[in-house]
Amino acid sequence: MNLEVKDLYKSFGKTEVLHGINLYVESGRPLGLLGRNGAGKTTTIRIIMDLFSGNSGEILLDGKKFIPKNHKIGYLPEERGLYPKKKTLEQLIYLGELRGFNKKEVKEDALYWFKRLGIEEYKDKKLETLSKGNQQKVQLASVFLGRPEIIILDEPFSGLDPINSQILKDIIFEIINDNRILIFSSHQMNYVEEFCEEIALIDKGDIVLSGDLNRIKEEYGKDRLTISIVDLQSRDLKDIFIEKFKDIAHIVETRKDYLIIELLDGKSKKDLLEKIIELDLDIDMFSNYKPKLSDIFVERVGDK
Numbered sequence: 001m002n003l004e005v006k007d008l009y010k011s012f013g014k015t016e017v018l019h020g021i022n023l024y025v026e027s028g029r030p031l032g033l034l035g036r037n038g039a040g041k042t043t044t045i046r047i048i049m050d051l052f053s054g055n056s057g058e059i060l061l062d063g064k065k066f067i068p069k070n071h072k073i074g075y076l077p078e079e080r081g082l083y084p085k086k087k088t089l090e091q092l093i094y095l096g097e098l099r100g101f102n103k104k105e106v107k108e109d110a111l112y113w114f115k116r117l118g119i120e121e122y123k124d125k126k127l128e129t130l131s132k133g134n135q136q137k138v139q140l141a142s143v144f145l146g147r148p149e150i151i152i153l154d155e156p157f158s159g160l161d162p163i164n165s166q167i168l169k170d171i172i173f174e175i176i177n178d179n180r181i182l183i184f185s186s187h188q189m190n191y192v193e194e195f196c197e198e199i200a201l202i203d204k205g206d207i208v209l210s211g212d213l214n215r216i217k218e219e220y221g222k223d224r225l226t227i228s229i230v231d232l233q234s235r236d237l238k239d240i241f242i243e244k245f246k247d248i249a250h251i252v253e254t255r256k257d258y259l260i261i262e263l264l265d266g267k268s269k270k271d272l273l274e275k276i277i278e279l280d281l282d283i284d285m286f287s288n289y290k291p292k293l294s295d296i297f298v299e300r301v302g303d304k
């Protein structure tokens with residue numbers, strides 16, 4: 001299965017907030033949807049979910065118009081959607097019945113997820129009496145109920161302690177291995193890096209970077225190295241670099257303990273190394289730069 005967003009435009013009043021969004025996600029290859037606050041992620045997801053319409057553009061499932069109510073979808077919205085005053089298990093059963101399951105099977109499934117998420121003891125409590133993390137787990141149980149074929153998670157780890165995060169991680173890996181469609185929107189880059197093979201980065205309503213995460217990382221790391229020198233602060237190394245290495249490389253960033261540098265066109269690691277040796281600098285670190293997703297995010301959409 002594949003889900004596709006094609007050329008999606010959306011305005012609120014006179015303000016256009018999505019300017020032609022394109023996304024592609026297929027079963028078993030989760031998509032990380034990233035962007036700064038207000039970039040347009042939630043708006044895109046709400047249009048996919050048909051909570052409101054775009055001004056133009058298409059949402060397709062396997063090439064045909066996607067009608068969410070015809071499919072089993074697990075959606076964890078940014079604003080959580082359960083009733084605070086109702087008992088937790090009761091409302092999950094109600095939700096399951098709305099999704100077309102019979103009461104007995106939905107109760108079994110809800111109890112399975114309560115057990116799996118460690119909230120069985122709260123099944124007869126009103127949602128509002130639970131802690132934030134436990135309320136989040138009830139929300140998650142509602143998402144996984146009935147084995148949805150498409151899952152959209154907006155900040156699923158918020159409020160979870162490390163033990164519960166691990167439980168959720170295991171569940172997400174199961175979903176991925178089970179070959180379902182998963183869209184994962186989060187500001188927690190470490191989780192995106194762990195799960196998502198594809199990413200799409202939205203900036204002010206435009207996709208500014210998308211594709212295979214490993215390939216994007218390779219591209220960002222290309223011709224870049226991290227360097228540090230024994231007994232030399234990186235700011236001192238920076239001064240030496242600017243003066244002595246200007247024909248070989250330029251500095252991309254000065255970190256606390258090392259520099260990230262980029263080789264100039266036609267220059268190689270060997271040229272750089274020869275110069276370091278010529279200057280009798282004692283190498284502490286000299287390695288290919290492997291960017292983290294958060295580095296790429298800041299470089300691409302941070303304030304310049």
Ligand SMILES: Nc1ncnc2c1ncn2[C@@H]1O[C@H](COP(=O)(O)OP(=O)(O)OP(=O)(O)O)[C@@H](O)[C@H]1O
Nearest residue numbers: 012013017035036037038039040041042043044078
């Ligand atoms: N109902 C609305 N009416 C008017 N403007 C809206 C509405 N919903 C969203 N917007 C605007 O659309 C833009 C995109 O918002 P959206 O909520 O999609 O961002 P986001 O990427 O999900 O941000 P965050 O990471 O903060 O959740 C913002 O400028 C926001 O103010």
